[in-house]
Amino acid sequence: MSQTVRGVVARAKGAPVEVVPIVIPDPGPGEVVVAIAACGVCHTDLHYREGGINDEFPFLLGHEAAGVVESVGEGVDSVAVGDFVVLNWRAVCGQCRACKRGQPQYCFSTFNATQKMTLEDGTELTPALGIGAFADKTLVHAGQCTKVDPSADPAVVGLLGCGVMAGLGAAVNTGGVTRGQSVAVIGCGGVGDAAIMGARLAGASKIIAVDRDDKKLEWATDLGATHTINSRSTDAVEAIKEITGGFGADVVIDAVGRPETYKQAFYARDLAGTVVLVGVPTPDMTLEMPLVDFFSHGGSLKSSWYGDCLPERDFPTYVDLYQQGRLPLEKFVTERIGIDDVEKAFETMHRGEVLRSVVIL
CATH class of the missing domain: 3.40.50.720 (NAD(P)-binding Rossmann-like Domain)
Structure with missing residues (x-):
């Protein structure tokens, strides 16, 4: 059964974002629903809001995220309910010409969820970078989930989802x-x-x-x-x-x-x-x-491109280094904010006052 949660949506170019109810479908084959714990506020989200990526409004913003797998669809065996994961926008396909020549970090055909999340009136949402994680929960492809040490701070390690990893x-x-x-x-x-x-x-x-x-x-x-x-x-x-x-x-x-x-x-x-x-x-x-x-x-x-990373290789490595005190990723978290503060965080980011504001959910 689908469920309704809060999400940060950009409805039109340049318009302030809104926190509105969004509908998350049950995961289909190869899909996963993740309960988001934290999500960083990235310049890319602002680019989406400003129409700098494409014009496929409304957008469900947010993509530098970590959370816990809530449910999985048919055929998913790479993650299980309860796994702590960092989300990524390079779900390697394994079949494209880059993957077949042993360079999956350049995968040219990455996966996203097939089903669409929507507004309550049925309007389909475009999730930022195929993720859409300024929300209590989001629907992604299983390949967009990378398991990491569950004791790690989600506000910190979620930033590997984009800018820090890049x-x-x-x-x-x-x-x-x-x-x-x-x-x-x-x-x-x-x-x-x-x-x-x-x-x-x-x-x-x-x-x-x-x-x-x-x-x-x-x-x-x-x-x-x-x-x-x-x-x-x-x-x-x-x-x-x-x-x-x-x-x-x-x-x-x-x-x-x-x-x-x-x-x-x-x-x-x-x-x-x-x-x-x-x-x-x-x-x-x-x-x-x-x-x-x-x-x-x-x-x-x-x-x-995305630091030429391979999430399943790089995310656990950097999380382990962070946990050992050898990689001070925590220094990137300037402030922790609520889901209602994203628009204000865009302004703070634009003024160059923070490295990262992180939404805690």
């Missing part, structure tokens, strides 16, 4: 940072700071944080940056080169995703160095650069 993975998976390397991270919001944490975890010797906000640079230092650059008053490229002996960093991560920051990343790397783009550009952005510079600098130019 940053960690940009450094560790995509950038391949290794011991002794120099790393520069441009943009020190949640994703950039997670990349800094990942670089520290991987053993980078110099970790250079670049931002235009001194408060964000303070956060970056607390999370592992060894050097900071305020690009509002300093030429970031020249400063990075000065810190690295005139050469440039081995790996430069652009966590902003603008033409200006990508150029900074490109020219701030050492010869044969690596640039990782993890910040998401808008469709209208273009880049014009001399082609010869791409040839003469060598190295690698990479884009990082």
